[in-house]
Each structure stands twice: as structure tokens, then as C-alpha cells.
Amino acid sequence: MFSRPPGPKPHFLIGNMPLASPDPLPIFSAWAAEFGDIFYYRAAWLHVYFLNHPDLIEEVLVRNPRNFLKDRVIRNSRWFFGEGLLTNEGDSWLRQRRLSAPAFHRERVSTYASIMTSYAKQTLSHWQDGGTRDIHQEMMRLTLQIVVRALFNVEAEATAEISSALNLIMSNTTGVRILLPPIARYLPTPRMIRFRRAVARMDNTVYSIIAQHRGNQIDSGDLLSMLMAARDEDGGHMSDRQLRDEVLTFLIAGHETTALALTWTWHLLAQHPQAERKLHEELDRLLGGRVPEFSDLPTLTYTERVIKESMRLYPPAWSLARTVISDFELRGYRIPAGANVVMSQWIMHRHPSYFPEPEKFDPDRWSPEKAQRLPRFAYFPFGGGPRQCIGSSFAMMEATLLLATIAQRFRLRMVPEHPVMRIPSFTLRPKYGLRMTLESRSPVSHSTQTGQGAQISASESGHALALGPQVLS
Numbered sequence: 190m191f192s193r194p195p196g197p198k199p200h201f202l203i204g205n206m207p208l209a210s211p212d213p214l215p216i217f218s219a220w221a222a223e224f225g226d227i228f229y230y231r232a233a234w235l236h237v238y239f240l241n242h243p244d245l246i247e248e249v250l251v252r253n254p255r256n257f258l259k260d261r262v263i264r265n266s267r268w269f270f271g272e273g274l275l276t277n278e279g280d281s282w283l284r285q286r287r288l289s290a291p292a293f294h295r296e297r298v299s300t301y302a303s304i305m306t307s308y309a310k311q312t313l314s315h316w317q318d319g320g321t322r323d324i325h326q327e328m329m330r331l332t333l334q335i336v337v338r339a340l341f342n343v344e345a346e347a348t349a350e351i352s353s354a355l356n357l358i359m360s361n362t363t364g365v366r367i368l369l370p371p372i373a374r375y376l377p378t379p380r381m382i383r384f385r386r387a388v389a390r391m392d393n394t395v396y397s398i399i400a401q402h403r404g405n406q407i408d409s410g411d412l413l414s415m416l417m418a419a420r421d422e423d424g425g426h427m428s429d430r431q432l433r434d435e436v437l438t439f440l441i442a443g444h445e446t447t448a449l450a451l452t453w454t455w456h457l458l459a460q461h462p463q464a465e466r467k468l469h470e471e472l473d474r475l476l477g478g479r480v481p482e483f484s485d486l487p488t489l490t491y492t493e494r495v496i497k498e499s500m501r502l503y504p505p506a507w508s509l510a511r512t513v514i515s516d517f518e519l520r521g522y523r524i525p526a527g528a529n530v531v532m533s534q535w536i537m538h539r540h541p542s543y544f545p546e547p548e549k550f551d552p553d554r555w556s557p558e559k560a561q562r563l564p565r566f567a568y569f570p571f572g573g574g575p576r577q578c579i580g581s582s583f584a585m586m587e588a589t590l591l592l593a594t595i596a597q598r599f600r601l602r603m604v605p606e607h608p609v610m611r612i613p614s615f616t617l618r619p620k621y622g623l624r625m626t627l628e629s630r631s632p633v634s635h636s637t638q639t640g641q642g643a644q645i646s647a648s649e650s651g652h653a654l655a656l657g658p659q660v661l662s
């Protein structure tokens with residue numbers, strides 16, 4: 190049972206399993222440099238094949254998706270996510286995916302723009318020049334408010350509660366804990382007791398969102414209305430438990446990743462004043478203090494490049510993994526049923542063949558001429574194939590609009606003594622948060638300003654933006 194399957198040169202690990210390491214990324218990087226496009230290792234009883242070439246990743250995600258299941262980590266998280274879109278498989282997944290899709294169509298997503306900027310303005314109204322904030326927590330709260338309003342059409346009353354429960358839950362998904370048998374979750378250790386309480390708090394919040402929505406009795410075409418209205422062949426509707434699984438999945442998948450993309454973007458901009466200057470120049474020239482709108486998105490090219498480059502260096506989802514259903518061949522190697530296949534955005538996005546000087550933060554890599562030369566899966570922050578992120582357009586629009594709204598008003602600086610440590614948990618989080626100092630800035634006026642939206646008055650330093658046509662109802 191423990192013999193090595195035939196395949197590439199193995200790398201056996203004794204007492205050094207990447208999954209047990211608090212930060213497996215340097216280990217993976219070293220192996221990728223040494224073993225190349227594909228390599229094999231064993232982590233306890235798991236046979237793992239690591240793919241580090243765009244064509245091999247495409248082979249798994251796009252050409253043969255039916256031969257793979259979500260991996261053990263995702264399967265183990267089912268007790269928490271239930272059968273939501275992220276964890277579900279087969280026909281049930283397909284049905285739910287089709288049901289949810291209209292909420293992410295372009296026309297629908299465009300209507301979310303004003304929700305996004307309105308909540309950004311609300312956040313800024315609490316920020317003052319010279320203040321310090323944990324920017325990770327600020328971005329988490331902001332994106333959570335947005336997703337709850339956009340997808341479920343209710344106000345998130347307990348966003349702080351959700352964030353704190355989520356912090357606790359996420360800190361328990363790293364390392365060997367994910368490999369523990371389910372029974373371990375019921376151990377009466379203080380950590381597990383805190384963990385179970387956090388999950389119960391999340392559940393309460395989710396059920397209250399469902400109840401609030403039912404109470405409102407408004408079918409406004411939002412995602413939750415669509416899910417509630419759905420009927421199966423027998424005319425039955427989704428149970429509260431099924432609704433809970435979907436709502437919880439969208440709540441978590443729909444806010445923490447975008448919050449992380451923005452958090453790491455602020456961190457990178459603080460370290461790269463030249464890129465920051467270019468960003469400000471674009472925002473001042475195109476918006477001149479105006480709150481961005483959906484129609485501005487095609488012109489905010491440098492702003493979008495900053496986000497893309499930030500997700501190259503700090504991909505919020507830092508790896509994808511699948512379990513093989515039937516034996517298959519890849520580059521002449523037989524990958525057996527039951528083995529795991531791992532593809533890491535963190536590693537692939539640093540491949541020097543596709544990204545020269547990979548550690549350099551250079552948003553201009555994303556100019557159309559350069560970007561179109563890249564193979565499809567050299568860069569895959571949102572995954573790919575049928576299981577590609579359903580919220581990718583939502584996320585790109587949100588990150589661009591929030592960056593544009595906030596960067597017009599504030600420059601963020603690192604608090605010098607604050608430790609910045611990434612932790613590849615379920616997602617790539619800053620372990621100690623990201624404490625930053627807020628420096629207010631006023632847009633430099635340009636004669637080429639366009640648009641009719643709300644103006645940010647230069648004299649308003651540190652206070653709420655003037656509300657224009659995008660006031661939250």
C-alpha cells in the first residue's frame with residue numbers, strides 16, 4: 190500500500206511533510222527549482238504529484254476535469270461548508286452552479302458597482318489622517334458587507350462577528366489539523382471547543398440572513414431569492430440546510446479572497462512608491478476625485494494591472510488540489526487512482542520562464558502585448574475549467590473599484606515594527622494582520638477629467654466622501 194507509484198523522481202519526506210509545515214511555500218519553491226515541471230512526494234499516506242507547467246495544469250483543469258474530485262482538504266471541510274458550490278460534486282454541483290450563474294452574469298454584476306463604492310465610502314468615513322488600522326480586517330469587513338448586500342440583499346449586522354469566527358476557523362485549517370480524522374473535532378480541548386463555538390456562531394449568522402430575507406418577502410432577483418425560488422423535478426425546494434450551505438459558501442468564498450487581494454495590494458504599493466505614483470496619476474487624471482463607476486472600469490487600466498500583479502505575487506488562493514478518480518497518463522507518467530495532484534499559483538506565478546525577475550512587483554507586465562504572450566495557465570488566480578471561480582468578474586470589478594476609491598483619498602504606509610508574515614492557510618493570509626498608517630491625500634486636478642459622479646472635495650481630508658448619485662438606499 191505504501192509502495193511508490195511509478196512516475197517521476199520521488200522526493201520522500203520523513204518528518205518534513207509540507208502539510209505539517211507552517212509555511213510549505215519555500216519547500217515547494219525549492220522542489221520546483223530542483224525537479225521542474227512535475228514531481229512526486231509522499232506526505233504521510235498521501236501520494237502527491239505536483240504540477241508546475243501551464244500545459245499540465247490545463248490538462249487537469251480543462252481537458253480531464255471529470256477524472257478528478259476536489260482534494261482531501263476540501264472534502265474534509267465539508268462538515269463545515271456542507272454541500273455548497275465549492276465542495277459539491279457531480280450532478281448536484283452542476284445544478285447548483287447553473288442556478289447561481291445568473292447572479293454573476295455581466296449585466297447583473299454591473300449593478301453591484303454602486304454597492305461596492307458606497308460601502309467603500311462608508312469605510313473611509315471612519316478613517317482619519319494619521320490613524321492606524323489593521324488593513325486586513327478593514328478589507329475583510331468591507332468585502333463582507335458588499336457580498337451580503339449584493340448577493341443576499343440584506344444588511345450584514347454581524348460582520349465583526351463573522352470576521353472573528355472566520356479568523357478562528359481559518360487558523361485551524363492549516364497544518365496537520367486538516368488531516369485529523371473527523372472524531373478529533375469533538376475532542377474537548379480548549380482549541381477545539383473555541384473552534385466549534387466559532388462554527389456555531391457562523392451558523393447562527395447564516396440562518397439569520399436566511400430568516401431576514403424570508404421576512405422581507407422581496408424577490409429582488411438576488412442570489413438568495415433565486416436559490417429560494419428554485420424547484421427540483423418533484424417541485425421540492427431547497428431545505429434550510431441546503432440554503433445554509435450555499436449562503437455560507439458564498440459568504441466566505443465571496444469576501445475573504447477579495448479582501449486578501451486588496452490587503453496584499455496595499456502592502457505592495459507601500460513598498461513600491463513608483464507604482465503607487467503611477468496609480469495616483471491615473472486615478473487623478475481619469476477621476477479627479479470622482480467616485481468611480483462601472484463605466485470607468487475599461488479606462489482604469491493601470492489600476493487593474495496593479496491588482497493582477499498583486500495576485501501574481503500574493504495569490505489569495507495559493508494552491509489547488511484534486512484527487513484522481515481513474516489512473517491516467519501525464520507526460521508519460523502514470524498517475525494512479527487515489528493519488529493527489531497539486532497545482533500552486535504561488536509557485537507557477539513565479540516561474541522565471543513566464544515572469545522574468547519573478548519577485549519584482551511590476552504591474553506593466555500586464556500590458557496587453559506582454560500578457561497575450563503568456564500561456565493560459567501560467568497565471569490562474571481564479572483556477573480554470575468548469576470549477577473556475579464563479580465570482581471572478583465580481584472580484585476583479587470589486588478590487589478595482591475599491592482600490593480606485595480608497596487610493597484617491599489615502600496613501601497607506603506600513604507601521605515599521607509590525608511583523609508581516611504570510612500564512613498559507615486555506616487562503617494566503619497575513620498572520621498578524623497588516624497594521625498600516627493612513628495618510629490622507631487629495632487628488633491633483635487635471636483638465637482631462639471626465640464623468641458626472643460625486644466629487645471628493647480636497648478640503649475634506651480625513652472625512653467622508655461627498656455622496657453623489659451612488660448613495661446607499
Ligand code: HEM
Nearest residue numbers: 274275442443446447450505506571572576578579580584
Ligand atoms: C480575488 C478574489 C477571488 C479569488 C482569488 C478566488 C479564487 C477562486 C479559485 C481559485 C476557485 C477554484 C477552486 C478550485 O478549483 O478548487 C474559486 C472557486 C469559487 N469561488 Fe472564488 N475567488 C475570488 C472571489 C470570489 C467571489 C467574489 C465569489 C462570490 C461572490 C467567489 C465564489 C466562489 C465559488 C462559489 C467557488 C466554487 C465554484 C465551483 O466550484 O463551481 N469567489 N475561487
